[in-house]
Structures are given as structure tokens and as C-alpha cells.
Amino acid sequence: GNSKLSPEPARTYTIGTVIPPRWVQGMRVGDTYWHYTNKNMINTLPTQYIIDGCATGSAPSQCGFINPRNAAQQLTTVENVYQNVGGLRTSGIDFDLSYRLRVTAVDTFTLSNNFQQLVSYLQQNEPGGQWNNYAGRLIYQGYGAGMPRVRDYATATWQHKNFTFTYMMNYTGGMKWNDGTTDVSCKEFYYCKTPGIFSHDVTVGYTLNRWNFLAGVNNILDKKAPFVADGTTNTAAQMYSSEIIGRYVFLQAGVNF
Numbered sequence: 001g002n003s004k005l006s007p008e009p010a011r012t013y014t015i016g017t018v019i020p021p022r023w024v025q026g027m028r029v030g031d032t033y034w035h036y037t038n039k040n041m042i043n044t045l046p047t048q049y050i051i052d053g054c055a056t057g058s059a060p061s062q063c064g065f066i067n068p069r070n071a072a073q074q075l076t077t078v079e080n081v082y083q084n085v086g087g088l089r090t091s092g093i094d095f096d097l098s099y100r101l102r103v104t105a106v107d108t109f110t111l112s113n114n115f116q117q118l119v120s121y122l123q124q125n126e127p128g129g130q131w132n133n134y135a136g137r138l139i140y141q142g143y144g145a146g147m148p149r150v151r152d153y154a155t156a157t158w159q160h161k162n163f164t165f166t167y168m169m170n171y172t173g174g175m176k177w178n179d180g181t182t183d184v185s186c187k188e189f190y191y192c193k194t195p196g197i198f199s200h201d202v203t204v205g206y207t208l209n210r211w212n213f214l215a216g217v218n219n220i221l222d223k224k225a226p227f228v229a230d231g232t233t234n235t236a237a238q239m240y241s242s243e244i245i246g247r248y249v250f251l252q253a254g255v256n257f
Contacts, residue, residue, distance in 0.1 A: 002081045010038040016094075030096035038088040045085055045125055046139045046180030047078050059126040086124030089131070093117045108159045116151040125180070137183070138175035138194055138239070140230050146239045148173035150196075164205040171198050172239065177228070194226045199242055214252040222247040 016032030045062070053059025054066055065079045095115040102108050121135040138146035150173035157166040174196040177184040186192040200223075203216030225235040225243035237244060 002083055004084075005042060005082060006040055006084055008038055008040050008042045008084070010036060012036050018096075024099070026100040026102075028096075028098045030094075032094045032096075033091070034094070035091040036088065040084040040127070041086060041088045041123075042082055043085045043088075043123075044080050044082055047080055049125055049180030050078055050080065051075070052179075052181055053126065059129060061126065084127065086127045086129055087131075088124070089120065089122040091119045093119060106161050110157045110159070111155070113152065113154040118147060118149045118151075121147045132181065134178065136173070136175055137178040138228065138236060139180055140177050140228050140236065146172075146175050146194075146236060148175050148196075162207040164203075166203045166205070168201040168203075169198065170201075171196060191227065191229060194228060194236070197223065197226060197240070197243065199223050210256045212254045212256070214254075215250070217247065217249050218242055219245070219247045 013035045014032060015034075016030060018028060018030040020028050049059070050062040050065055053061075054063040065081070065083075066075070067077045067079065070076050093116075095117075096113070098110070098112040100108065100110045118135055121133070121137075122131045123134050124131050134147050136147065136149040138148075150171070152169075152171040154169045155166060157164060174194055176193045177191070184192040200220050201216060201218045202220055203214060205215075206213045219242050223243050224246070225240035227234055228236045230236060233244070235244060
């Protein structure tokens with residue numbers, strides 16, 4: 001860890017509204033704008049940024065996280081621990097939609113959707129340093145963090161008495177590759193960005209007295225994680241965990257008491 005960490009103050013603003021349209025019974029529409037400003041943000045930095053900052057002198061404080069070279073004067077390890085990296089300015093819009101329709105006395109259909117639009121994501125990796133634009137960027141090379149501009153999560157559920165069937169869709173927008181300082185040039189390199197990706201899940205549930213049974217298939221289409229040159233897993237493990245695992249089936253039973 002890092003015993004020199006100091007608190008992370010922040011200012012947050014959230015403005016939103018929820019509207020139930022009178023002309024559509026069972027529907028709710030919500031819209032929220034949020035804005036966060038952090039100082040002394042606690043975070044880890046891309047390893048490449050730490051090395052570049054020390055080598056070029058643009059971030060000399062990062063030199064303390066680089067261990068001594070070996071006998072062949074090669075770099076050995078970088079201690080990528082949490083530190084007060086500077087600041088963060090980010091904002092976005094969330095749009096929520098839910099709709100519940102009673103089809104018959106024993107059948108109900110429910111639809112929900114959460115759409116997230118990232119408006120800005122500026123991060124200062126060094127106190128007093130430059131502001132880096134990470135909106136729509138994927139930090140590769142073993143870091144694996146990404147800030148897609150668009151995310152969407154939708155569910156549709158049909159309930160018949162004690163039986164439920166749910167379909168879930170998750171979308172993560174495409175991102176440009178960034179080494180922590182600059183974007184990878186698409187003119188110089190074939191691999192320079194990650195496309196948007198959809199994943200789909202289904203679950204079936206049944207309630208019997210105090211017992212709850214659930215079965216499902218995650219990543220039902222067996223969508224593969226997109227290639228990312230991170231040097232370890234050939235993808236961004238933090239971003240595409242379900243795609244790394246692939247299609248899998250699960251069974252679950254629980255009891256209320």
C-alpha cells in the first residue's frame with residue numbers, strides 16, 4: 001500500500017427528474033445529469049504513464065515507484081500502488097425507462113432500460129499537471145480500465161404466476177486505445193481501438209412456497225472478448241469479464257426463513 005495517501009475531497013452535482021406519463025399507465029421516465037470534481041483523487045495510474053513521467057521528467061514524483069534496474073540495466077518492476085494522482089472532472093447523463101404492463105390476471109410484462117452517456121472525463125495524473133482526456137478511451141497495457149462514452153443495460157421480464165423469464169442485454173461502447181498519455185495512432189498501427197460489444201443473458205425463475213429456484217445462461221451467444229494488447233490476457237479483463245469466461249450455465253436455489 002501507500003502510507004502517504006491523503007483524503008480525497010470532492011464536489012458532486014446531480015440534477016434529475018422522474019416523469020410518469022399519464023397517457024401510458026405503468027411507465028416511468030427518468031433523466032439525470034451528474035457532475036463530479038475531485039481533488040487529490042485516490043487512484044492507480046497506467047504503468048506506461050509512470051515510466052514516461054519519470055523518464056521525460058514530466059512527472060518526477062513517479063520515479064519513486066520504479067524499482068532499481070538489474071545488472072543488465074533493464075527495468076524490472078513498477079510498484080503501481082494507489083496514490084493521490086491529482087484531480088478528476090467528469091460528467092454524464094443517465095436516462096432510465098421502465099414500463100410495467102399487466103396482460104392478464106396472472107401475466108405481467110416488465111421492461112426497463114438504463115442508458116448512460118459519458119459527456120466528459122478529464123483526469124490529472126500529477127498534482128498541478130496537465131489534464132488528460134480519457135472519455136471514450138481504453139487504457140491498455142495491463143491496466144485495462146476504460147471509459148466508454150455509451151453504455152446501455154436493458155431487461156425484459158415476463159411473469160406468469162410463480163414463473164418468471166428474464167432477458168438481459170448489455171452494451172459497452174467502442175473506445176480508442178490510450179497508453180495513459182496519448183492515443184494510439186490508427187495511421188501507424190492496425191490495432192488502435194476496441195469496437196462496441198453486446199452481451200445477452202437469460203434467466204428462468206420459479207417460486208414454490210418458501211423456495212426460490214433460478215437457472216440461467218450468461219453470455220448466451222458466447223461472445224468473445226475483443227482483442228486488447230495489454231501484454232497479459234490479450235483483452236481488458238476489468239471491462240470484459242463475462243466475455244472472457246464465455247457462455248456458462250448456472251443453477252441456484254434459496255429458501256426464505
